[in-house]
Amino acid sequence: MxxxxxxxxxxxxxxxxxxxxxxxxxxxxxxxxxxxxxxxxxxxxxxxxxxxxxxxxxxxxxxxxxxxxxxxxxxxxxxxKEADVANASASLSLFLKQKKIDPEQLIVFRESIDKTITMLAVAQGSAEEKNRLYEKSLEFKALISEENLNMDLIGETDRMLNTLLAKMSKNPLFVWIMQAIQLGFSSYDYALYEEDHYRRLTVNNWIDTAREIKNGEIMKALSYVGYHYSLLRKCINEKNGESIDKETRCLTIEE
Amino acid sequence: MxxxxxxxxxxxxxxxxxxxxxxxxxxxxxxxxxxxxxxxxxxxxxxxxxxxxxxxxxxxxxxxxxxxxxxxxxxxxxxxKEADVANASASLSLFLKQKKIDPEQLIVFRESIDKTITMLAVAQGSAEEKNRLYEKSLEFKALISEENLNMDLIGETDRMLNTLLAKMSKNPLFVWIMQAIQLGFSSYDYALYEEDHYRRLTVNNWIDTAREIKNGEIMKALSYVGYHYSLLRKCINEKNGESIDKETRCLTIEE
DNA sequence: TTCCTGTAATGGTACTACCATAGTCGCCGC
DNA sequence: GCGGCGACTATGGTAGTACCATTACAGGAA
Known part of the structure; x- marks a missing residue:
């Protein structure tokens, strides 16, 4: 005793x-x-x-x-239990839900994280991982070309691609932050997949990004990542623009 | 009822x-x-x-x-209660304590965050905030010039400067992540302040960084931030070079 | 051998009683 | 009339008991 x-x-x-x-x-x-x-x-x-x-x-x-x-x-x-990122992610998620964070602030935050991850992925990711990311992005395109769109599956695929990318950074901290963001912020992200127009652009952009990562073209990859968030900003502005027009930001993406 | x-x-x-x-x-x-x-x-x-x-x-x-x-x-x-970042920060801190994160991974993570914050601070921070940051960095120099060094106060000042910088980004998410990093990773950071040589270099670098932020020189400021982490890496390497025990490679993330 | 059932260990819940704490209010003395 | 002090009371904090539900495991029955 x-x-x-x-x-x-x-x-x-x-x-x-x-x-x-x-x-x-x-x-x-x-x-x-x-x-x-x-x-x-x-x-x-x-x-x-x-x-x-x-x-x-x-x-x-x-x-x-x-x-x-x-x-x-x-x-x-x-x-x-074994230490896991899930709980810490859940805490951030809860924080994000409580505080009404300005969507733009979330986008800025996520964009900076995403670009850093992309740089690290190019440098640290194995060839196998890069190929896998590219293949998955191609499968993503096939997924949205089907007759009956499975929105849940689309969202899951987007999360999967992001997680894959984060793991390629070989840094658990970025994996953690990516999980946290997806938990607390996903609803905004899915706006891109609601409408056919943005859906196609976004998925094609995923393919472009994955390809440049595979080719080791850091700057091009970063450019595509930036384009992703330009799309997101424009998409969200359009959705909110119906009621509010005065504060629309000048990110202007012309396609 | x-x-x-x-x-x-x-x-x-x-x-x-x-x-x-x-x-x-x-x-x-x-x-x-x-x-x-x-x-x-x-x-x-x-x-x-x-x-x-x-x-x-x-x-x-x-x-x-x-x-x-x-x-x-x-x-x-x-x-x-009002929503607060403290809990979420504590969760990350706990996570960091449980997983023995490679010091280099922490440095990479923090450096990327710091550079993003610096960029935002230059763009979003008010003139008053920038002056305040600069003044505080000057006070920092005076602090380490005294006879009896107060290590606690030095650590607190470093945290204060980082927090100040994070708030200048006008983005609560960066404030949160900075808090989390400081909670789970601070003792490691203080390595720079233990030895006189690195202490002087680090504080002077703080002043340089604050000055360039004040002047709106983004690239110069980023350069100084990069120098900060170069110093940290070198400092850590030196410390581990002496008493490396091949199993004590884990940084002292204790509290 | 295989299956079933009893048994014991353990978490999950209910209930009661009592203590510690901190506001509230009224009584008492001045 | 005023101020202070003490009893009162609502509420969280803790102890203890009893019982239920679940699960693993052993031992016996088919």
């Missing part, structure tokens, strides 16, 4: 935070490795000298932080 | 998630505005038809998401 970590007794008034932090520290400190099972709630209750409610709330925090995963039944319990 | 929002009765087995999601939806839907007080735990317990423990765990989730703030005592309760 007393041979194990022996957590400190929690002090009243902030017992939940106390317990939560101690367990988190133990996980971070390597006392529990991914896949390990924490003691059962009833045992932690004894080790910390608290009620079971405190333990449950503390575990709820850790679960919310995506540090542990809880299973029911015999041999169940709280298991330490 | 039935005149109010009347949450749906929670279904057993996942009552906590049920309650949490319903309350979150109510907040998102504008049923509760920032500053509003949610019903007391004992009242929610009745409205949802659950035990109080379920309500407490659900509120714990919302608190963890930074959606509500809980006060004790009479007239206490759960109050809806």
């Amino acid at each position: 007393s041979d194990k970590p022996v957590f400190k007794q929690a002090q009243p008034g902030r017992a939940v935070e106390d317990v939560s932090l101690q367990i988190e520290a133990a996980i971070m400190g390597g006392m529990f490795l991914p896949g390990d099972k924490l003691p059962s709630e009833r045992e932690l209750q004894v080790q910390f000298g608290t009620g079971r409610g405190v333990i449950r709330e503390a575990l709820r925090i850790l679960k919310q932080k995506d540090l542990v995963e809880v299973k029911k039944g015999s041999r169940g319990g709280a298991f330490v | 039935s005149d109010k929002p009347v949450f749906k009765q929670a279904q057993p087995g996942r009552a906590v998630e049920d309650v949490s999601l319903q309350i979150e939806a109510a907040i998102m839907g504008g049923m509760f505005l920032p500053g509003d007080k949610l019903p007391s735990e004992r009242e929610l317990q009745v409205q949802f038809g659950t035990g109080r423990g379920v309500i407490r765990e659900a509120l714990r989730i919302l608190k963890q998401k930074d959606l509500v703030e809980v006060k004790k005592g009479s007239r206490g309760g759960a109050f809806v």
Whole structure:
């Protein structure tokens, strides 16, 4: 009983935070490795000298932080999870939903990230990955040429291409930020796929971008990425332009 | 009793998630505005038809998401909070701590963000902000010229300058990502301030950067930003060159 | 062997009681 | 009349118990 970590007794008034932090520290400190099972709630209750409610709330925090995963039944319990970008992405997503971010600000942010990723992808991506990206973009064109458009599949394909691109940067931070953006910002992006005109331009632009990445033409690839966001700006302006005209920006894309 | 929002009765087995999601939806839907007080735990317990423990765990989730703030005592309760970047930043910070990110990847990520912010700051920042940034950088130089160096204050000043710069982009997303980076990655950055040689170079570089931003010289400013990260890379290499332990290649991302 | 059932461990929920805290309000003394 | 102090009360925080639901596992039956 007393041979194990022996957590400190929690002090009243902030017992939940106390317990939560101690367990988190133990996980971070390597006392529990991914896949390990924490003691059962009833045992932690004894080790910390608290009620079971405190333990449950503390575990709820850790679960919310995506540090542990809880299973029911015999041999169940709280298991330490592998670190994942999903939770951090969800947090940004929540933030984006709460604050009403100006679409233009989101576009600026995303465009800068996208261009950096593109540069890195050209430099770091393997030939295989580049070919794969190009093939997928060609499949994308076939997808929107079908009779009955599957909008869900189209959105998923767009996300897939972006994720593919982000992974080619070989930098998990960009993969994370791309996921976060897709979670919190996707609705704007899909505007491009709603109308036939923009849909064709966008998909063709994906192909152009992928091709230049494959060919190692950084500047051309960046140019196409810029064109993507020019399209997006114009598309969104058109949709909003029905009611508001005065603040339409002068990005002017002539095709 | 039935005149109010009347949450749906929670279904057993996942009552906590049920309650949490319903309350979150109510907040998102504008049923509760920032500053509003949610019903007391004992009242929610009745409205949802659950035990109080379920309500407490659900509120714990919302608190963890930074959606509500809980006060004790009479007239206490759960109050809806204003959306803030702090929580999302903390999530990224946690992610960075869990995954041992390669230092070079962090530098690449941060450098790209920093350069984008710099460009936006030149374009969007007001003259007043630019002057303020420049003055603060000059004060920074005075700070490191003193007899007894206050390392905490130096670190704080560096953070302050970065935050100032991020705000000049007029884009909350960059402010957020800068906060997140500073939370999860700051101790690493401070390597530049540990040794006198790099400290002087870095601070002088801050002044150069701020001056060029003030003068609207985008390319020069970007050049100085690039120099900052050249310094950081060299500094890190030197430090690892001495006491590299081949397994301690992980930067010290601890808190 | 295979399948089924009982059993035990564990999380999920309900309920109660009590403590700690912090506003509120009214009583008391001046 | 005024000010301060103390009781009151609503509310979150914690402890403890009991019971239900789920799941893995062992041991027996076919």
